Amino acid sequence: MxxxxxxxxxxxxxxxxxxxxxxxxxxxxxxxxxxxxxxxxxxxxxxxxxxxxxxxxxxxxxxxxxxxxxxxxxxxxxxxxLGLDSHHNVCIVGGGNLGMALAEYDGFREHGFPIVAVFDNSPAKIGTTSRNGVPIYDFRNLNAITESLKIEMAVVAVPAEAARKVCEAIFDAGIRTILNFAPVRLLARPGTKVQSIDLSISLEGLSFFLSNNAPEAGQEPG
Amino acid sequence: MxxxxxxxxxxxxxxxxxxxxxxxxxxxxxxxxxxxxxxxxxxxxxxxxxxxxxxxxxxxxxxxxxxxxxxxxxxxxxxxxLGLDSHHNVCIVGGGNLGMALAEYDGFREHGFPIVAVFDNSPAKIGTTSRNGVPIYDFRNLNAITESLKIEMAVVAVPAEAARKVCEAIFDAGIRTILNFAPVRLLARPGTKVQSIDLSISLEGLSFFLSNNAPEAGQEPG
The missing domain is CATH 1.10.10.10 (Winged helix-like DNA-binding domain superfamily/Winged helix DNA-binding domain)
Structure with a gap:
């Protein structure tokens, strides 16, 4: 093979x-x-x-x-x-609570994934920055900014009803990998990959633990 | 066995x-x-x-x-x-961007994990609610509210430097399972479980894809 x-x-x-x-x-x-x-x-x-x-x-x-x-x-x-010997520039699409939290998440940069842009469509947000200085751009400029900032990955943090359209625009802009937080199934095109985060799955693992580990009677606190 | x-x-x-x-x-x-x-x-x-x-x-x-x-x-x-035949009440600790985004995340409730409380220590936030109506409580009242609302799980969405102390307080309040978003390793006590979310791991999977799937020359768009 x-x-x-x-x-x-x-x-x-x-x-x-x-x-x-x-x-x-x-x-x-x-x-x-x-x-x-x-x-x-x-x-x-x-x-x-x-x-x-x-x-x-x-x-x-x-x-x-x-x-x-x-x-x-x-x-x-x-x-x-894993291809981590070079950096991959990342953008966040969606400047709501989740998008801004992700823009400010230090773990991404520390692991070689600098967040270089946030995209939103709200005039009140466009032109401002996140607290740690990531610029917020007009989503309509996605193509040009993807090219100028060499963006390779997009994190989708928009409401479910907008996610599919946003996903198509991201692929159209030439970004081939998406990390999706919207609770919607996004379809990859040939040569692209979508990884969806389902936060409920982690809670289900904890639920399994609770179901199979009753609190011990007389357990020592601390 | x-x-x-x-x-x-x-x-x-x-x-x-x-x-x-x-x-x-x-x-x-x-x-x-x-x-x-x-x-x-x-x-x-x-x-x-x-x-x-x-x-x-x-x-x-x-x-x-x-x-x-x-x-x-x-x-x-x-x-x-998985123990999903009954609901498990969940609280969010930390009312910043991430905490509020998680409080408003519909997927939790849909999968049987209703978010019943957010805890914070900011007087400006305590007494208000998230956009979808989850009350924000004073973190100092964690013990009493955990008992009255029958909270079984806590989501930790505080800065790294506060996470360990918050984790201890959660266990002291009798909550036995934690979903941790802070980029810090939290230690479980006997009879408790901590599941940490490392968002970078998902990006590493996408990095692997980019490294092993060069864009195809002459690939059909769309």
Whole structure:
């Protein structure tokens, strides 16, 4: 199977796990670890060691039998696999509460995803900036600004009823990846990708926990 | 192995997949399907059929050989497993852009997680409501309001530097599950669970896509 065909089959679950491994390796590196193993990663970070070996083997031969994985090297390899060795400029579409909160979210910039623009259609907002200085542009200028600021990703933070139209305009502007917060299913075009965030799913995981872990009688507080 | 020991070992990845299956089954049910199979679910929703069979077999025997899974029944079973057959009242801690956006996010209520309170410490906000009518309370009254409104889950939407202290106060108030948006690692106590949202991880999945899917030359627009 040629590498490109293999890569096409990589699921969102797999890239999500690679991102998790990356954070675990960064933690180990900061603590001075030079090598690690799938067993150690699994025990320390509550992961599945067989899954780790399988995921990593899919992309190459990173470990040395009897020695384990070299932490810094493996971290760099995952950074390369995920395409994080270069920055990707991001815009937010929708300057409401959610859009402005995302524009001000430091985690994006820290992970190599600088927010360079917010787009809105409200005259009261256009021409102003977020509290951390991201300019708010007229959504009608999306094409020109996407080109001048080299925007590669768009975060959709508009109401559900506007999301589909906004999504088409984003693809028309040449942006090929969308992170969607609107509670609507957006369809990707060939050569594009839409990742939708369903915040309810996280709450369902917590609901599972509540259902299966009754409060212990006489449990020590604190 | 007793059921409770089994349940303890269920990972966040598993409950996440159950939530995904639930959404797929709801779609099939709305379209009038009475039965389905792991193969059909996998093909239709871009999932892994072996994983589906493994995940479901872990919780019981839901399929009939040669017939498949009964859609409505399996959906109800997953609702029961995830504890979604009763509502869980949720509060938001932090009335900034993110907190207010989350308070107004319809998806939570639709999935059985009504937002019943926002807590903040700003006198200008306390006593007002979100645009959709959720009251904003003084964070100092967390304990009393948690009890009177029967709050079971807290969403942490405060700045990183405040998150740890807020987390302790939430556990002290008797709330056992936290969905954390602050870019800080929060430690659960025994009998509690913290699920952190790292929005950068979703962007990393899109970065992987960009790295492995160059724009096609001569690709048809639209």
């Amino acid at each position: 040629p590498p490109s065909a293999k890569i096409d089959k990589v699921s969102e679950f797999t890239t999500h796990r690679l991102s998790v491994y990356l954070r675990c390796l960064a933690t180990l590196e900061a603590e001075g670890f030079e090598t690690t193993s799938s067993k150690e990663l699994a025990a320390r970070f509550n992961l599945n060691s067989a899954q780790i070996r399988k995921d990593l083997a899919y992309f190459g031969q990173f470990g040395v039998r009897g020695v384990g994985y070299p932490v810094a090297h493996l971290k760099q390899q995952i950074i390369g696999i | 007793p059921p409770s020991a089994k349940i303890d070992k269920v990972s966040e990845f598993t409950t996440h997949r159950l939530s995904v299956y639930l959404r797929c089954l709801a779609t099939l049910e709305a379209e009038g399907f009475e039965t389905t199979s792991s193969k059909e679910l996998a093909a239709r929703f871009n999932l892994n059929s072996a994983q589906i069979r493994k995940d479901l077999a872990y919780f019981g025997q839901f399929g009939v050989r040669g017939v498949g899974y009964p859609v409505a029944h399996l959906k109800q079973q997953i609702i029961g497993i």
